[in-house]
Amino acid sequence: MPGRPHLIPGLSAVPPARRLGSSWSRGVVASAAACLVLAGCSSTITIDDHDLSDADRAACEALVADLPGTLAGKDRVGVEPADALGAAWGGRASYVLTCGVPEPEDYEPTAECSVIEGVGWYVPDDQLTDPAEDATPVALSRTPFVEVLVPAEHRTEGIDRALAELAPVLEEHLGEGLSCL
Incomplete structure (x- = not known):
């Protein structure tokens, strides 16, 4: 229909200007980014722990x-500590999920989200300009908040797929979060 955004089968309506794929950039989880650039780094990723309520910690643990054994065609790899509130998939951790991250400092109630399979993913506007940079979408429509680090080399080939694959498990285990447009 004229005037409707282009839809990819299996994904929610997301206007092309806010599509997550090739338009995301920047954003780095320090430990994962350091591992990606340091020579000789093992494939084990360190996931930071955040101060959470008992209820939020239980939701993140569940x-x-x-979480799936594969994400966007990448196998799950080990993380440290073993009981971290997160997971990683792919060699050198193509995707790194961290549960219980704080609300982004620049979030505004009128912020736009890209909704994929019912989950609203937020990214600051300054992260949308350079597809050569890493992306860190935050699922603000679910709580506790979840962040996914996606290295630049995987932005165009799997970010929408990965976020769509995560949506059902996020909706099953996490509560309603912030609203975004």
């Missing part, structure tokens, strides 16, 4: 236990 989420992590139920």
